[in-house]
Amino acid sequence: MTAMPQTAAATHAPDCHPLAGRAMSGADVVVQVLVDEGVDVLFGYSGGAILPVYDAVFRYNARHRGADGREPMPLVVPANEQGAGFMASGYARASGKVGVAIVTSGPGATNTVTPVRDAMADSVPLVVICGQVPTSALGSDAFQEAPVSNIMGACAKHVFLVTEAEQLEATLRTAFEIARSGRPGPVVVDIPKNVQNAELRFDGTSRLPIPGYRARLRAVENARLGDDDCASFFAALAQAERPLIYAGGGVIAAGAAPALAAFVDAFGLPVTTTLMGLGGIDTTHPLALHMLGMHGTAYANYAVEDCDCLIALGARFDDRVAGAPGKFAPRARFIAQIDIDPAEIGKVKRVDWQHVGPLAAALERLTRYGRAHGIRPMLQDWHAHVAQLKRDHAMNHDRASPLIQPQAVIEAINRVTQGRAIVSTGVGQHQMWAAQYFDFRAPRQWLTSGSMGTMGFGLPAAIGAQFARPDALVIDIDGDGSIRMNLGEMETVTTYGLPLKVVLLNNGGDGMVRQWQKLYFGQRFSASDKSLRRKDFIKAAEADGFAWARRLDDKAALESTIAEFLAFEGPAFLEVVIDPEAGVYPMVGPGASYAQMVTGDFIASRAAVAKATEAAPVDSMF
Amino acid sequence: MKHTLSILLQNEAGALARVAGLFAARHVNIDTLTVAPTHEPAMSHLTVVIHGSDATLEQIVRQTGKLVDVISVRSLGLLCDAASLAGEAAYASSRDPADDRVAV
Ligand SMILES: Cc1ncc(C[n+]2csc(CCOP(=O)(O)OP(=O)(O)O)c2C)c(N)n1
Numbered sequence: 001m002t003a004m005p006q007t008a009a010a011t012h013a014p015d016c017h018p019l020a021g022r023a024m025s026g027a028d029v030v031v032q033v034l035v036d037e038g039v040d041v042l043f044g045y046s047g048g049a050i051l052p053v054y055d056a057v058f059r060y061n062a063r064h065r066g067a068d069g070r071e072p073m074p075l076v077v078p079a080n081e082q083g084a085g086f087m088a089s090g091y092a093r094a095s096g097k098v099g100v101a102i103v104t105s106g107p108g109a110t111n112t113v114t115p116v117r118d119a120m121a122d123s124v125p126l127v128v129i130c131g132q133v134p135t136s137a138l139g140s141d142a143f144q145e146a147p148v149s150n151i152m153g154a155c156a157k158h159v160f161l162v163t164e165a166e167q168l169e170a171t172l173r174t175a176f177e178i179a180r181s182g183r184p185g186p187v188v189v190d191i192p193k194n195v196q197n198a199e200l201r202f203d204g205t206s207r208l209p210i211p212g213y214r215a216r217l218r219a220v221e222n223a224r225l226g227d228d229d230c231a232s233f234f235a236a237l238a239q240a241e242r243p244l245i246y247a248g249g250g251v252i253a254a255g256a257a258p259a260l261a262a263f264v265d266a267f268g269l270p271v272t273t274t275l276m277g278l279g280g281i282d283t284t285h286p287l288a289l290h291m292l293g294m295h296g297t298a299y300a301n302y303a304v305e306d307c308d309c310l311i312a313l314g315a316r317f318d319d320r321v322a323g324a325p326g327k328f329a330p331r332a333r334f335i336a337q338i339d340i341d342p343a344e345i346g347k348v349k350r351v352d353w354q355h356v357g358p359l360a361a362a363l364e365r366l367t368r369y370g371r372a373h374g375i376r377p378m379l380q381d382w383h384a385h386v387a388q389l390k391r392d393h394a395m396n397h398d399r400a401s402p403l404i405q406p407q408a409v410i411e412a413i414n415r416v417t418q419g420r421a422i423v424s425t426g427v428g429q430h431q432m433w434a435a436q437y438f439d440f441r442a443p444r445q446w447l448t449s450g451s452m453g454t455m456g457f458g459l460p461a462a463i464g465a466q467f468a469r470p471d472a473l474v475i476d477i478d479g480d481g482s483i484r485m486n487l488g489e490m491e492t493v494t495t496y497g498l499p500l501k502v503v504l505l506n507n508g509g510d511g512m513v514r515q516w517q518k519l520y521f522g523q524r525f526s527a528s529d530k531s532l533r534r535k536d537f538i539k540a541a542e543a544d545g546f547a548w549a550r551r552l553d554d555k556a557a558l559e560s561t562i563a564e565f566l567a568f569e570g571p572a573f574l575e576v577v578i579d580p581e582a583g584v585y586p587m588v589g590p591g592a593s594y595a596q597m598v599t600g601d602f603i604a605s606r607a608a609v610a611k612a613t614e615a616a617p618v619d620s621m622f
Numbered sequence: 623m624k625h626t627l628s629i630l631l632q633n634e635a636g637a638l639a640r641v642a643g644l645f646a647a648r649h650v651n652i653d654t655l656t657v658a659p660t661h662e663p664a665m666s667h668l669t670v671v672i673h674g675s676d677a678t679l680e681q682i683v684r685q686t687g688k689l690v691d692v693i694s695v696r697s698l699g700l701l702c703d704a705a706s707l708a709g710e711a712a713y714a715s716s717r718d719p720a721d722d723r724v725a726v
C-alpha cells in the first residue's frame with residue numbers, strides 16, 4: 001500500500017502560535033513540538049541518524065538556560081537505550097505525563113523494543129523518537145537500518161514512519177495526542193535523517209487526520225452513565241450482601257483515585273487492588289484489602305471467594321488475577337465492569353453490567369446518584385467478616401529465623417516511609433514482597449513492570465521517577481538478578497546526582513525461578529543459582545560513585561542500618577543478604593482457583609483457622 | 623466458523639502490515655484478504671475472511687477497532703459493534719463531498 005501525503009487540517013488562525021510561519025529545520029521542529037507539549041526532560045542516547053535532533057536539543061538548552069544555569073529540557077543519557085526507555089516509563093508512571101525517549105536508528109531503536117512493549121502492556125504513555133536512515137536509503141540494508149515500523153508496529157500503541165518532511169510537525173503532535181488519550185500507551189516516531197535536516201515552515205498547531213481513532217475516542221470519552229444505568233447498578237447492589245470492588249491500574253491511569261475513595265466511603269464497599277492498582281486506594285484505609293491474585297493477601301483472595309457482587313474498575317481479569325476465570329469469584333451473582341477500553345469488557349469473564357467510558361466521571365455519577373437516592377447499603381456483617389479475614393489471615397513471615405527475612409526489610413523501610421515513598425522494583429520475589437508489605441497512600445507511588453514482568457526495570461524507572469518528582473523519596477527495591485540487567489544505570493544515578501535509594505535483596509540467585517523449581521520441577525535448580533557468582537555489589541556501587549554503599553547481613557542491625565541509609569542525603573546503595581529459602585506466600589498456582597491458595601508456614605489458611613476454632617466449614621457460612 | 627470482516631483503512635505507511643500483524647499476533651488465521659481502493663484516495667477497503675469462534679471474532683473486531691489507522695471495522699452478517707458505528711458515522715458527517723481530503 002502506498003503512503004499518501006496528507007495535508008494536515010489547518011483549523012487555526014495563522015498567528016495563534018508565536019512561532020507560526022517561522023522557517024525551521026526538521027530537528028528544530030521536533031524540539032519545538034516537545035516544548036509545546038510540556039516536555040521537561042528527555043532520556044536518550046545519541047548516534048549518527050539522530051544527530052540533527054541532538055544538536056537542536058543542545059542549541060535549545062543553550063539558548064534557554066535559566067539564570068541558575070539549569071537547562072529547560074535536560075537530556076539524560078543512560079548506559080543503554082533500554083535504560084532510557086524505562087527512565088521515560090518511570091517518569092510517566094510517577095507523573096502521569098508523557099515520557100519521552102530519543103534514540104538513534106538500528107541498534108538504538110531495537111534496544112528500546114523491551115521498554116516500548118513493557119509500556120504498552122502496562123498502558124503507560126510514552127513517545128519514543130528514533131532516528132532512521134535517509135528516506136533514499138530505506139529498505140536498502142543501509143548501515144544501522146532496522147525495520148522499526150514493522151518491529152514497533154507489533155509492540156506499540158502506534159508507530160509513525162515520517163516519509164514526508166512536511167508532515168513531521170503534525171505527526172509528532174499527533175503522537176503525543178495518541179500516547180496520552182484513551183487507554184494510554186507508547187507511540188514510536190521514526191524520523192529519517194533527511195527529514196530532520198529538511199527546511200520547513202513551522203505551523204504551530206497542525207495535526208494528522210486520524211478520523212477513525214478520534215471518532216472512537218470521542219464516543220468513549222463522552223460516554224456517561226444514564227439514570228437507567230445507575231438504577232440498574234444500584235438495584236443489583238441492593239441485592240448484594242457481600243459486594244467487593246476489584247480495582248486495577250485503570251484507576252490510576254484515569255486519575256480516578258479521589259472518585260474511587262468517595263465512592264467507597266459513600267457506600268461502604270471493601271476494595272482490593274491488582275498489582276497495577278496499588279495506590280489507587282490508600283492501602284491503610286479500613287476497607288482496603290491490599291492486593292489480590294497469585295501473590296495477593298490471603299484476606300483479599302478469601303474476600304474474592306466470598307463476595308456475591310464484584311465491581312471491576314479499570315481491571316482486566318488478567319491471568320495473574322483470574323488464573324482460572326471460571327472459578328474466579330465463584331459466588332458473585334453480579335459482576336460489573338467499567339473500563340475505557342471496549343475490548344476489555346467481557347474479554348475473560350462475562351459481566352452483567354458494563355460501562356465503557358472515563359472512570360472518574362462514572363464513579364462520580366454513581367456516587368451522586370446513590371447519594372441523591374439515599375442509598376446506604378447495610379453491610380455491617382460483611383464489614384465484620386472482612387475485618388475478621390484481615391485478622392485471621394494477616395500477612396506474616398518467619399520472625400524467629402536468624403537470617404534476615406526480606407519481608408522484615410520491607411516492613412522496616414515502610415515504618416520509616418509510612419507509605420509515602422515512591423517505590424520501583426525489578427521482577428521476582430523481591431517485587432512481590434514489596435507489593436505485599438509496603439503501604440501506598442496515593443497513586444503513582446508504585447512503579448513496577450506488571451504485565452510484561454521485565455527484569456531490569458527497577459533502577460532506570462527509579463531514575464525517571466526522581467526526575468519527575470525531584471523532592472520525593474524514591475526507592476528501588478531490586479533483586480540480584482534483576483539489577484544486573486541494567487547495572488550500567490548505577491553510574492547514571494551518581495552522574496546526575498540523584499538522591500535515590502537502591503535496596504538490593506540478595507538471595508544469591510533468581511529466587512522466583514527457584515521457588516517455581518521447588519514447587520514444580522523437583523528441586524532441580526536449573527540455571528537459577530548464582531551463589532557462586534563473584535560480583536561484589538558494594539565495590540560495584542562504590543566504583544560507580546556511590547558514597548554510601550553497604551552490605552547488611554546482621555539481623556540485629558536492620559533497623560539502625562535502614563534508618564541511616566534512608567537518611568543519607570545523596571545516592572545510597574544497601575545490599576541486604578537475605579534468607580535464600582524465603583518464599584513468596586500466599587500463592588495461587590498458575591491456573592488454580594483461590595480456594596486452592598497455599599498460604600505457607602506463617603499465614604493462617606482458612607482450613608487452619610476453621611480447625612483451630614472448630615467452626616463449621618466455611619461454605620456453610622453462606 | 624467462517625467470518626467476514628470489512629475494514630476501512632487509512633493509507634498510511636505500514637497500515638496494512640499493522641492489520642495483518644495484529645491478526646497474526648492474536649493468533650487469528652487469515653483465510654483470504656482483499657484490498658480495494660475506495661472513492662477516497664486516502665482510504666482503502668479491506669475484506670478479511672477468518673475462521674474461529676464467535677468469541678475470537680468479537681475480540682479481533684474490537685482489537686482491530688483500536689488500530690489508529692482503522693476508520694471502521696465490522697463483521698458482515700453480525701451486528702456492527704458500537705465503536706465501528708461511531709467511527710463510520712463520524713467519518714460520514716465529517717466528510718466534505720466537494721473535497722477529497724478527510725477533514726477532522
Ligand atoms: C528480562 C527477563 N528475563 C527473565 C525473566 C524471568 N524471571 C522472572 S523472575 C526471575 C528471577 C529474578 O531474580 P531476582 O531479580 O534476583 O529476583 P528474586 O526473585 O531473587 O527476588 C526471572 C529470571 C523476566 N521476568 N525478565
Ligand SMILES: [Mg+2]
Nearest residue numbers: 479480509511
Ligand atoms: Mg535474587
